[in-house]
Amino acid sequence: MKLEKSGKGPLVREIRITPIAIVDPPLLNAAGLHAPYALRTIVELETEDGIVGISEIPGNEAIDEALREASNIIIGKDVYQLGKIQRELEAWFGKDSSQDRGDAPWDQRKLVHIFSALEVACLDIIGKITNRPVVDLLGGKMRDAVPFAAYLFFKYEGAGGKLGFSKDPAANGWAAARQEKAIDPEGIVAQARAMCQAYGFQSIKLKGGAFEPEVEVASMQALYQAFGEGVPLRFDPNAIWKPETALKYGKIMEPILEYLEDPVRGQDHMAWLRKMIQTPLATNMCTTSFDEIPASIDLGSEDIILSDHHFWGGLRASMELSRVCTTFGRQLSMHSNSHLGISLAAMVHLGAALPDLPYALDTHYPWQSEEVITGGALEFQEGAVPVPSGPGLGVELDRSALATLHQQYLDCGLKKRNDEIEMQKVHPEWTFKKIRW
Ligand code: GKR
Ligand code: MG
Numbered sequence: 001m002k003l004e005k006s007g008k009g010p011l012v013r014e015i016r017i018t019p020i021a022i023v024d025p026p027l028l029n030a031a032g033l034h035a036p037y038a039l040r041t042i043v044e045l046e047t048e049d050g051i052v053g054i055s056e057i058p059g060n061e062a063i064d065e066a067l068r069e070a071s072n073i074i075i076g077k078d079v080y081q082l083g084k085i086q087r088e089l090e091a092w093f094g095k096d097s098s099q100d101r102g103d104a105p106w107d108q109r110k111l112v113h114i115f116s117a118l119e120v121a122c123l124d125i126i127g128k129i130t131n132r133p134v135v136d137l138l139g140g141k142m143r144d145a146v147p148f149a150a151y152l153f154f155k156y157e158g159a160g161g162k163l164g165f166s167k168d169p170a171a172n173g174w175a176a177a178r179q180e181k182a183i184d185p186e187g188i189v190a191q192a193r194a195m196c197q198a199y200g201f202q203s204i205k206l207k208g209g210a211f212e213p214e215v216e217v218a219s220m221q222a223l224y225q226a227f228g229e230g231v232p233l234r235f236d237p238n239a240i241w242k243p244e245t246a247l248k249y250g251k252i253m254e255p256i257l258e259y260l261e262d263p264v265r266g267q268d269h270m271a272w273l274r275k276m277i278q279t280p281l282a283t284n285m286c287t288t289s290f291d292e293i294p295a296s297i298d299l300g301s302e303d304i305i306l307s308d309h310h311f312w313g314g315l316r317a318s319m320e321l322s323r324v325c326t327t328f329g330r331q332l333s334m335h336s337n338s339h340l341g342i343s344l345a346a347m348v349h350l351g352a353a354l355p356d357l358p359y360a361l362d363t364h365y366p367w368q369s370e371e372v373i374t375g376g377a378l379e380f381q382e383g384a385v386p387v388p389s390g391p392g393l394g395v396e397l398d399r400s401a402l403a404t405l406h407q408q409y410l411d412c413g414l415k416k417r418n419d420e421i422e423m424q425k426v427h428p429e430w431t432f433k434k435i436r437w
Helices: 061-074 082-093 110-130 173-177 185-199 213-227 243-253 267-276 290-299 315-327 341-353 399-412 419-426
Strands: 012-023 037-047 052-058 145-147 150-153 204-207 233-236 259-261 281-283 304-307 331-334 384-386
Touching (some): 012 061, 037 061, 052 110, 110 315, 145 341, 150 185, 173 185, 267 281, 267 290, 304 315, 315 331, 315 341, 331 341
Parallel strands (some): 204 233, 281 304, 304 331
Antiparallel strands (some): 037 052
């Protein structure tokens, strides 16, 4: 591995974009039901010296297509020239607008995804060249391990994938527990016990928005009864509540919540509720880009912004967001979607570099049963993931797993996440509503 002469730096010679499908159980949310497979895209950049950097982003055919188009910009570029790469991508694709995010709980903007994919892979390469972990490129390690929260879901019975709504009778421990139905407080408490036992999580988040507020709030109360004050609890109905519903149930949950995530839709409604209840409000839906920060500050719409490097345009943008949050008296934590170990490694490097980490971060990782990195799933110790110590991201692509998961993508036929369509397969009359209760 050698540095290029005359300040030219290592140049990208090739980009490989591989869509994959990973088995996902039938999890419920405000937008419907998870499909039997979640889609991800694995990006590899290779330099002229043969150094390969990797990254992972949510899978979406249109974004993959745009990434292929971005090859024109990335090929031949010096991996250190991230500012220039970003400028050229913005000029080519035009800046994302807030509308492009979509109404679903997850983000569908192109540019943030593309830049995140390219930036993380470039940082992986730079780390390999300089023999430093990515966390060092973000400012250095503030902690050795990054804490995550148990992320609970209401769900139908089933393992997902080919098994769909049936269970694999050979599974044990958490692998068996994650197949169980959870549609009421008892099911949620059982899920929490099994997940916390397997991973050692010390904070708990419940994804709501799937059932009537009474059932979901009763589930939070049951978690509080089961785990006591020592385990911080959060609840996220993905903005499906009306303001008056959020006020009623926000007040009821005030004594038991660490924070309430996106109870209502939009900065105005969040700001209104913010003044009416004591519980801190968090968001990954109402303030989702730097463009939305001025209004968020003017209105006072939330206390905690849940960054996601896939949606905010990379790891360095998330570090910048942390500074903005500090300036305006906000906290920063992290949002997630179904993901594998490359994304988790990037999240851990970021989490380790953030100056302050007041809350355990979100991760869907326990719901996934497959991996695309060598050595299998990353390990959790008492709910935290130790920062990988190798150069770059510190994780390597398992080529045979990549090929298998790509074939699974081709076979499953899914091209884009659509939880409404999946829900209609079970309840044909069901339709997505931005605000339901
Ligand atoms: O995986 O169903 C899910 C979640 O609802 C996810 O899509 C959200 O983006 O985890 C997310 C959230 O915190 O809103
Ligand atoms: Mg959320």
